[in-house]
Amino acid sequence: MAKISCKYFVNVLSVTKKDGEILEIPDGLNVEQFLDFISEKYGPEFAKHVYATGTLSGEPFKTPNIYLNKRRIQWVQDFPEGVKTKVKDGDEFWFGLIVGGG
């Protein structure tokens, strides 16, 4: 089992009711699988914050809305395998960090 640190901010915190926790997850999961794992744990209200969805220039998109070790998973400079990156013991995930209101 791997121990993963999770931090929850604002709108996600209102779902989890706590600002963070250490989760034990099966070894060998990649980021995508971990996001499925935690979405199942907290349900659809949490899951809708895990991926950003919409359209850009008329094209639909779905992309993770999380930070891993203070970096976006979309940065291939840091994560060449993207969501297929293996989750390691001690990794830190942030959920709900970016806010949208004005």
Add this chain to the structure above:
Amino acid sequence: MKLSQQEKERYCRQMLMPGWGHEAQVRLKQSRVFIAGAGGLGSPVSIYLAVAGIGDLRICDCGDLELSNLNRQILHDDSRIGWNKALSAKATLERMNPDITVAALQEKITHESVAGLIGSVDLILDCLDNFPTRHIINEYAVNNGIPVIHAGVYGMQGQITFIKAPETPCLWCISAGTPAAVFPIVGATAGVIGCLEALEAIKYLSGVGTNLMNRLLIWDGEKIEFMELPQKKIVDCPVCGHLVSTG
């Protein structure tokens, strides 16, 4: 362009700032900015830009004022409930500083309207409450070389960064967005982040100071903490990936 005697007196305290003086104040007077949103963020942003002497403000909001806006939208008051917010903003700002010009734009920002609304400006202030509209503005700004100050608030938390692609990541590189919702907000949070946004704009337009580039500043008002996250471009970003960095 010259400053009138009234303008010299109105702005004399900020003109005492090192490196500011007459020249920087004239630069502010010559500046044209687009403020997207006349709500929680748009209120402190537009007020501080107006009183600092930004010469030409274009403030855009298609919404009408509601009573539930008034815990944070300090441009407006009870007597204007039902008014279009851009019109209300214009009335407030021109009263606060009669030496500037304010255009009230009441149209919704869409792919079709964005060019006509923003046009040619020196800077865009993102004071919006949703990411779909932010991404429309981001695309327009990237394709026209206009810097954007992005900010967002929620509850007692907020964020801000200065975007000038290709020297910095564009908004898409920073966030694809969050779900739209009626969100909790304490007015003072919008005040904190809005004042930072206004200061970033004033620094950029005056040429005094440095801007918050390649860094996302996050404010947690509940814990009284600022946190910074370095920002990077997404390789092959669908919005700014075609630009070549000169930085």
